[in-house]
Amino acid sequence: MAEAADTETMxxxxxxxxxxxxxxxxxIASGAIGAGALVWPFIDALNPDADEDAVARPIVNVGGIAxxxxxxxxxxxxxxFIRKLTAQQIADNQFIVPDxxxxxxxxADRVKPGYETFVVVVGLNTGVPCEVIGNDPAxxxxxxxxxxxxxxxxxxxxxxxxxxxxxPRNLAIPRFTFLDDSQIQFG
Amino acid sequence: xxxxxxKPAASPWVETxxxxxxxxxxxFTAPVLAPDAPYLGTLPxxxxxxxxxxxxxxxxxxxxxxxxxxxxxLQFIDxxxxxxxxxxxxxxxxxxxxxxxxxxxxxxxxxxxxxRAPGEMVWVLGVAQFALLLLVAWLGELLTDGAVSYWSxxxxxxxxxxxxxxxxxxxxxxxxxxxxxxxxxxxxxFHAMLALAIFGIVALHYAARRAITPPAAGRVRVSFHPYYTxxxxxxxxxxxxIFAVLVFFAPHLGENRLNLAPANPLxxxxxxxxxxxxxxxxxxxxxxxxPWGGTAAVIARLAVLFALPWLDRSxxxxxxxxxxxxxxxxxxxxxxxxxxxxxxxxxxATTVLTVVFTAYYFLHFLVLTPLVTAMEAK
Numbered sequence: 001m002a003e004a005a006d007t008e009t010m011x012x013x014x015x016x017x018x019x020x021x022x023x024x025x026x027x028i029a030s031g032a033i034g035a036g037a038l039v040w041p042f043i044d045a046l047n048p049d050a051d052e053d054a055v056a057r058p059i060v061n062v063g064g065i066a067x068x069x070x071x072x073x074x075x076x077x078x079x080x081f082i083r084k085l086t087a088q089q090i091a092d093n094q095f096i097v098p099d100x101x102x103x104x105x106x107x108a109d110r111v112k113p114g115y116e117t118f119v120v121v122v123g124l125n126t127g128v129p130c131e132v133i134g135n136d137p138a139x140x141x142x143x144x145x146x147x148x149x150x151x152x153x154x155x156x157x158x159x160x161x162x163x164x165x166x167x168p169r170n171l172a173i174p175r176f177t178f179l180d181d182s183q184i185q186f187g
Numbered sequence: 188x189x190x191x192x193x194k195p196a197a198s199p200w201v202e203t204x205x206x207x208x209x210x211x212x213x214x215f216t217a218p219v220l221a222p223d224a225p226y227l228g229t230l231p232x233x234x235x236x237x238x239x240x241x242x243x244x245x246x247x248x249x250x251x252x253x254x255x256x257x258x259x260x261l262q263f264i265d266x267x268x269x270x271x272x273x274x275x276x277x278x279x280x281x282x283x284x285x286x287x288x289x290x291x292x293x294x295x296x297x298x299x300x301x302x303r304a305p306g307e308m309v310w311v312l313g314v315a316q317f318a319l320l321l322l323v324a325w326l327g328e329l330l331t332d333g334a335v336s337y338w339s340x341x342x343x344x345x346x347x348x349x350x351x352x353x354x355x356x357x358x359x360x361x362x363x364x365x366x367x368x369x370x371x372x373x374x375x376x377f378h379a380m381l382a383l384a385i386f387g388i389v390a391l392h393y394a395a396r397r398a399i400t401p402p403a404a405g406r407v408r409v410s411f412h413p414y415y416t417x418x419x420x421x422x423x424x425x426x427x428x429i430f431a432v433l434v435f436f437a438p439h440l441g442e443n444r445l446n447l448a449p450a451n452p453l454x455x456x457x458x459x460x461x462x463x464x465x466x467x468x469x470x471x472x473x474x475x476x477x478p479w480g481g482t483a484a485v486i487a488r489l490a491v492l493f494a495l496p497w498l499d500r501s502x503x504x505x506x507x508x509x510x511x512x513x514x515x516x517x518x519x520x521x522x523x524x525x526x527x528x529x530x531x532x533x534x535x536a537t538t539v540l541t542v543v544f545t546a547y548y549f550l551h552f553l554v555l556t557p558l559v560t561a562m563e564a565k
Binding site for chain 2: 041042044045046047049050051
């Protein structure tokens with residue numbers, strides 16, 4: 001009702017907003033834009049700066065990793081293993097029915113689409129928290145040619161899925177993305 | 188307007204337990220105000236808004252500030268933190284804006300003699316706010332850990348150490364011993380705590396002002412919204428415009444340039460002078476003999492301000508006379524000159540002039556004010 005009083009008709013029955021309505025909308029809109037422009041620097045200042053961001057989200061070169069070996073890097077204080085699979089290891093693990101495993105996960109769940117030869121895991125046993133061994137082909141990798149825990153004897157396959165031992169879960173997968181064929185970025 | 192007042196609350200349950208709406212209506216939409224408040228009457232609100240702005244920008248700075256690093260920490264904020272240079276300039280220039288408004292507000296009250304009964308409490312709280320602002324501004328300046336502020340802190344800790352008995356104990360309690368990283372960390376905490384304490388005084392100041400505001404006399408009465416919100420909006424836009432110009436074109440306005448160099452414990456700067464807003468009050472400290480002279484001069488300066496309502500001997504019911512107003516303008520000129528002289532750095536001439544201008548300041552409040560106002564009262 002109040003709006004009807006504030007509008008004029010232009011003679012042919014179409015209500016047009018009064019000048020006051022327009023000014024009100026203009027004032028509120030420009031005020032909102034100004035407030036947003038003022039608030040943004042404050043919010044952005046609490047974001048990590050470029051230095052911290054570079055440390056927190058490192059880029060790792062994976063082009064030089066030989067087949068059947070893994071590169072170990074430290075990220076967020078945790079050992080991260082980046083392993084390049086052999087064709088044999090892929091063939092052995094590709095078609096295992098997930099439900100037969102202690103912690104069901106398919107091959108596709110453990111790798112990134114387009115980069116299926118790389119497995120990236122946190123190298124800490126999920127039972128007794130020890131660093132698992134098996135990055136080097138000469139290491140004692142256990143019966144599945146993956147990793148083995150030196151502390152409680154848990155056994156993992158090359159995809160980092162738990163296959164035996166006290167460990168209840170698969171090796172964790174960190175947050176990362178492939179930038180291209182040879183670079184991955186964490187975080 | 189009347190339809191708005193009689194509108195029922197959206198949530199009666201909340202309204203009976205926390206009567207926001209009733210309070211909102213009583214203060215904002217009820218037509219109880221006279222329609223002729225001056226634009227300068229918005230100054231306390233502008234100061235409060237600027238204080239909120241300082242609290243927010245100070246919060247962001249405190250996230251990144253490290254008192255153990257001091258000067259380097261501010262360089263980090265200016266260069267590495269996202270928009271850190273802007274937040275820093277906001278905080279720095281915000282101080283200038285607040286003190287500009289505070290000095291203008293104090294001048295206006297002295298000039299119009301609004302401190303007289305029943306305005307004494309408002310005046311005393313206003314001066315208390317001013318005194319606390321000076322302390323907080325000084326503490327904030329120490330946090331820059333520049334060549335000048337380092338020696339300002341060193342001088343203060345030494346002066347505190349020279350006191351015996353209770354003042355010395357208070358100084359040791361406040362500064363925590365000689366100047367060092369630990370002292371700077373204390374100053375950072377006191378800066379933030381005392382700055383928040385100012386909001387308490389602001390609240391008391393508002394309550395005191397509301398208590399003595401006379402009911403609107405004439406037949407025409409208006410509500411705060413939209414009548415005064417429009418006025419406040421204009422005042423705020425002008426204030427923000429000046430602020431923006433200063434932030435982007437003169438972020439170091441009124442600062443001692445020497446303070447842009449890092450602190451050096453082995454080299455005393457040529458002039459240990461604070462920023463402009465501290466000059467007329469704090470810098471008299473150097474002109475008087477230690478240990479009591481400087482501190483006493485600062486305390487006495489604020490004390491005569493507190494006592495002003497009782498130094499004015501005139502009848503509050505009568506309007507102020509012209510001679511008094513001339514004297515107030517002379518006092519303002521005296522303070523500006525005092526600031527200029529103090530900012531010029533130490534020399535024999537400036538020391539003499541500082542004493543002269545300070546003497547006039549006390550002469551104005553302790554002799555001229557009672558004399559002129561008593562003559563008026565006859």
